[in-house]
Amino acid sequence: MNIMSAIDHRPTLAPCKATACRFVASTAVLVAVLTTPAAADDAMHRLAKVVGTTQANCKQCHPSEVAHWEKTTHFRSLNRLQYAGNSKKYADAMGIASSTLMTTSLCADCHGTRSLVDGAPQVVSGVSCESCHGAARDWLKSHGEYTEGQTFTTLSALRAARSDEVAEHRVQRLESTRKAGMIRPEMLHELARNCLQCHVVGNEQLIAAGHKVASNFELLSWLNGEVRHNFFEDAHTNAAAPSLWQSTTGGTPEQRDRLKFVVGGMAQLEVALQKRAEAASPVYVPQIGAYFAAANGRVTQVNALAGVSQTQSMVARMGPLLGTMFVPMPTDRDTYGAASIEIRELIDAYLAEHDGSDQAALDALTKALPPHYSLQFKEQFLEK
Ligand code: HEC
Ligand code: HEC
């Protein structure tokens, strides 16, 4: 097995501090890192943290979420990794053999979930719970544990125990699961950035082979359609916003929709700039440039309707970049890498200061966006 290709091909995943991202934004450093044995060890270490939805038995405590997930395109995304049609075309262009598509290929991290099986990388499912909520090995046990060493007997007993959890324990539990890599619904920036690490493709060779750079992904509508699985408080009702988040923060679905719309657009800017910083090919640069321009248009629209200091700063910062976006320059890495980090910091500042309650003017936009469903989901689950 070629251990080097076991590396995660999605560049910056999960919670990533500005310093760590600055590090990733530098390809010179990145290449050096990827070719050291230590980096290969890191990649194996990372895969070892993925448990797998079946193996983790998420279903035991989240039966409705799992049943819903099984209907989605994400669950079925492995179908694309059959060595046929466009997949074969892309794989051949990348020099990927059919035998490695499901183990070490760069396709496997976006079209599926890999874990270590008997010590070797192997795809264990399509895009899964852990693709979005973070590899679970280190947080699985503690994320639903309300007292130290509490044992799990029945789901209803476990849920009843929630009311006995002391506030201090809750704070510690949320902090420790965050450190262990869990991405919770309240971590909207991390969630959005994580979707986009798959939904915006940065590999220029793959794009040259004909793979799309990006679809018309928009966080609010793409999250509120087939992906939505807010069953925590009521296993039979798919709530309009995460039910646990609603009950712990008092937030409303309208507020959450505004935040999704704003943070979604901002995160598109952040990720577009990150990919643009790493880009050099004349085929890729205009495509990612167009993607950037569209994201900038969305943030500009938010700023016009319900501007806040962070959207103002973004609009002022992005305007001059548009002029150079479509022309590769030797300074691109520094220019766009730095801009991406600035946007990242502005998103965190935005979320620290705003909860959506002060931006009702955005409802004209958010309420007009239809929830997005794939064709297969529509045909099988909506039209009958
Ligand atoms: C032993 C039961 C159990 C298992 C197994 C389990 N969970 Fe949970 N999960 C819970 C409980 C209880 C909560 C509510 C936690 C709380 O009150 O903060 C929860 C909450 C969550 C939340 C929402 C957290 C929030 O802050 O709103 C996510 C996301 C989640 N679980 C994902 C998963 C995933 C993914 C798996 C499988 C890898 C899994 N869980 C397996 C019991 C479990
Ligand atoms: C960075 C993440 C990423 C990587 C890496 C990636 N894909 Fe994709 N791929 C996607 C996404 C997201 C879509 C869905 C795009 C859409 O339609 O919205 C997609 C769509 C596809 C499609 C259907 C559309 C089409 O072009 O026919 C095929 C086939 C495909 N990918 C094959 C591959 C193969 C084979 C590889 C590896 C050589 C690969 N992908 C690598 C994210 C990725």
Ligand code: HEC
């Ligand atoms: C691990 C990579 C990955 C992550 C993370 C991810 N996706 Fe996807 N998603 C894909 C791929 C790949 C496809 C295309 C699958 C196919 O067509 O076979 C897809 C398809 C979809 C579709 C179906 C679109 C259609 O019209 O077919 C929706 C909706 C979607 N994703 C929403 C989201 C949202 C919202 C998030 C974040 C909360 C997210 N995705 C996170 C990889 C990912």
Ligand code: HEC
């Ligand atoms: C495409 C990314 C994605 C996948 C796949 C995914 N989740 Fe989520 N999950 C999210 C997002 C984003 C939210 C918050 C949704 C919102 O804001 O409406 C969420 C919310 C939740 C919640 C909170 C629900 C509530 O009512 O409070 C739980 C529990 C959960 N997910 C568990 C799971 C489990 C278990 C799986 C696998 C079967 C899974 N998720 C798969 C992205 C994902």
